[in-house]
Amino acid sequence: MHLCFPDSFVDTSKAFICYGQYFTYAGNFGLSQQIQNSTGSLDELGVCHCSSVLPDSTFPADRFEMLEMSNQNMTITVEQQINKIHHYEITLNIYTERLANLTKRVEVMEMGGLSYTELDFELVKLEIREMEALVLQLKSSMNGTNVQVEALYLEMRNLSIMVSQLEVYDKNNVMVIRREIAALKKRLEDCEKNQTMKPTPHLPQMHNGTCQHGYIMNISKPFVVQLNYLGSGYMYGGWGRDSLPGANQDVQWVAPSNGRILYSYRIYNTYNDLLIYKYFTDNNTGNYGQGGGMIMFNKTMYFNCYESRSICKNSQGNKVELSVNLPNAAYNNRFSYSSSEYQDIDMAGDEEGLWAIYSTEENAGNFVISKIDPKSLVVKQTWTTAQYKPAATNAFMVCGVLYVTRAISTKQEEIFYMYDTKTEKEGWLSIPLEKPKEKVQSLSYNPNDHKLYMYNDGYLVNYDLNFKPPQKDKPEK
Numbered sequence: 001m002h003l004c005f006p007d008s009f010v011d012t013s014k015a016f017i018c019y020g021q022y023f024t025y026a027g028n029f030g031l032s033q034q035i036q037n038s039t040g041s042l043d044e045l046g047v048c049h050c051s052s053v054l055p056d057s058t059f060p061a062d063r064f065e066m067l068e069m070s071n072q073n074m075t076i077t078v079e080q081q082i083n084k085i086h087h088y089e090i091t092l093n094i095y096t097e098r099l100a101n102l103t104k105r106v107e108v109m110e111m112g113g114l115s116y117t118e119l120d121f122e123l124v125k126l127e128i129r130e131m132e133a134l135v136l137q138l139k140s141s142m143n144g145t146n147v148q149v150e151a152l153y154l155e156m157r158n159l160s161i162m163v164s165q166l167e168v169y170d171k172n173n174v175m176v177i178r179r180e181i182a183a184l185k186k187r188l189e190d191c192e193k194n195q196t197m198k199p200t201p202h203l204p205q206m207h208n209g210t211c212q213h214g215y216i217m218n219i220s221k222p223f224v225v226q227l228n229y230l231g232s233g234y235m236y237g238g239w240g241r242d243s244l245p246g247a248n249q250d251v252q253w254v255a256p257s258n259g260r261i262l263y264s265y266r267i268y269n270t271y272n273d274l275l276i277y278k279y280f281t282d283n284n285t286g287n288y289g290q291g292g293g294m295i296m297f298n299k300t301m302y303f304n305c306y307e308s309r310s311i312c313k314n315s316q317g318n319k320v321e322l323s324v325n326l327p328n329a330a331y332n333n334r335f336s337y338s339s340s341e342y343q344d345i346d347m348a349g350d351e352e353g354l355w356a357i358y359s360t361e362e363n364a365g366n367f368v369i370s371k372i373d374p375k376s377l378v379v380k381q382t383w384t385t386a387q388y389k390p391a392a393t394n395a396f397m398v399c400g401v402l403y404v405t406r407a408i409s410t411k412q413e414e415i416f417y418m419y420d421t422k423t424e425k426e427g428w429l430s431i432p433l434e435k436p437k438e439k440v441q442s443l444s445y446n447p448n449d450h451k452l453y454m455y456n457d458g459y460l461v462n463y464d465l466n467f468k469p470p471q472k473d474k475p476e477k
Ligand SMILES: [Ca+2]
Pocket: 293, 346, 347, 348, 394, 395, 396, 442, 443, 444
């Protein structure tokens, strides 16, 4: 180790000597620093390498003061955050308690401890919705994620889904029925209050099952019987009584469907059994039916066979007894009705027998009517009309007259077209028909009680028909 005074070895680009003192350039700043207590060593080339200790700078009091202030501020913030967390903890405890209470109630519901009628799903759902909103508020106010709040939110979502599912899986649809029926009753009451219809003039006695009367004059208010036995998910289908004149009128048939295919139908032996959904016989259609155009005629169901232009018949034996081609009939949703799909072939029964209402390519999608032999399913006679079938919502036959409906609004239909097979004349009319729900899925006539049977978005509805006296029996032009 040497003490260096490297006069002759100085690299002038890096250092210089001034008044006997040695200076170096400090980095890129172009400034020089005085070296004190330099010690050094000479290498083999005689170059002096020095190490030095720079003098201590002054104590940075101002920076320390700033640090102290920052620390103070941070302490206040931390205290505020701690207070917030305490508050959240209290709120969370309240929510957790409420959630536990709700979970318990849902568990009781799942175990079947209470009957569905005792529960108010709406109330439970409302509570969950309120709590969800509060947790969402909590989440947004916390500026970031919090595992506990996230978990609570997830649990609440699951609970909400579970309650919705419980409501859906409630087989009897008690709550749905109650709500829907309450709404329907309210609407019907309103309709009754606003009723300004003129009283029906006195009409001569008309014998059911005969045609000693004129065309349809008007239609009663709808009578909502019930929701179909499979529930509100079964929006499509048909229902009614046996349309053969003189048939047993205690028997009620209901054929719900959740789409294109008709799998089965149910027979009740009395109207009361229908009302309480008890004492019934379920029947398979055999090779399946298509659309909602089925009808019961002489204890036998007649319907469009699945994916074909044939008519099928089934006498409650769980199999198709006979299926016969309906010549040229369009099928597979080619010319169905505007409010129901796959009802290309609509079966009907009236005082004069069994009918098929359909359309063909030859008749450009307009209504075609055929009289059908109920035993052989053979076509006896055919009539063609000039009314486009897909423009209509449904159709039915009364005393050999085709009546066609269309929608006026979500609450009203009208019979707007008729075709008399006896006179082969058509007519246009406007007979209003109120409907509790928006879409008419099927409409058929029973000559035994002069009623129309409508399957209305899952609801079974019927109407009384009033007819004109025989002397006014002329199609309206
Ligand atoms: Ca019909």
